[in-house]
Amino acid sequence: MGVVRNSNSGEKSFLKLDGTPKLKAASWIHLDVARNLASAAGLDLDKMMSDAVRAISNRFRSMCACPPT
Numbered sequence: 001m002g003v004v005r006n007s008n009s010g011e012k013s014f015l016k017l018d019g020t021p022k023l024k025a026a027s028w029i030h031l032d033v034a035r036n037l038a039s040a041a042g043l044d045l046d047k048m049m050s051d052a053v054r055a056i057s058n059r060f061r062s063m064c065a066c067p068p069t
Helices: 031-040 045-059
Strands: none
Touching: 031 045
């Protein structure tokens, strides 16, 4: 029995190239490094992330036609 390779399943920890580059470089960094970078720019990363989550949540509307429980 062999190992399944290229099964297109599992974690995908990469940045997708869609043909329209927005950045000259893209990468992953640790959260504490991101906080330090934001702080050095006078920004609060935790507040920016919570604001982003709130903005997305405010635009989400459930499409469920189920009666409330």
